[in-house]
Amino acid sequence: MVKFIIRLFLVSFLILIGIFGYFFFAGEIKNTLQFDEDRFVSIQKFIKQGKIESLQQAKLQLNVISSDFKQDSVVILTNQLNETAMVQAKVCLSKEWYGACKEYLSLVSADYKPNEVAGIRSKLDKALIEKNVTKTKTYLKERNLDKSKVYFAKIDSTYNKKKRQQLEDKIYLLENELKLEEVENLIDQKEFDDARDKIAEVDEKFNRKMVAELSEQINQKEKIVNLLDDDGSIIAFVDEFKTSMNDPASFEHIETTVFEKGKYLQVSMEYREVNTYGAKVLNKVEAKLNEDGSIKKIIRK
8 A cells, every 4th residue: 555655656746747847848948939039030120220230230149049940031031131241341342431341241151142252352352452552652752651651561462562562662761761860850959879879770771871971970060069168169269269369358259150171160150359449349250170179270350
């Protein structure tokens, strides 16, 4: 009797589990079908919108639909997505929206109209090359080195090698020209150490004559600066010149202009002094100086 009751209990328990499992899995299947149905409707809406973000979302939703859900309808929907993306890519290409065109093409399945898609990609690649070449040339004309380098780097390797090399040569020339211009500016600002550092960055094969001339300028102008007093006068020249003045104590420096003449310096100095009549007058003296600032020859007084 006890065994019978136990068996009856076990059978009843198994029947209950079976019933529960049936309804549970039936519910799950129903829920899955409902989810897929909702996704299907959402995908249709996303495709109709036609925007990049919408099509991306549609493709994402298509990837998670159950493999056995309305298979024919899913195929049709997938083709609609591919066609929409391809058409939008063409529109973007015609309007020169190359970034958007590229994104739309990335949404097209690899097996969907491969020849037509390849044709669009080919046109896009050519258009991008032309755009980057044009941008590079434009910025070279504007002497904008950084931007010309940016767009040159974007030019595809399939671009004509000879023309590519010509652009690269122009960038090389501009880069070194700008460095030499900066050297000249640093010389004018009397930043001689910085000028030497900058000239060292210039390619050793580039315009060697100009590099040599600028290097010499740095040395010469630095020597001149070292000769100058705070008021711009040449100390050694003034001290020596005062010895020939009527009243050295009345000397007042106005302005000194220095010209380099080979190993010598040619100087024009304006000054005031008290003349023999006791009047303070403006005078000018021109002289040729040695490298140390001493007078080699008075040219005009």
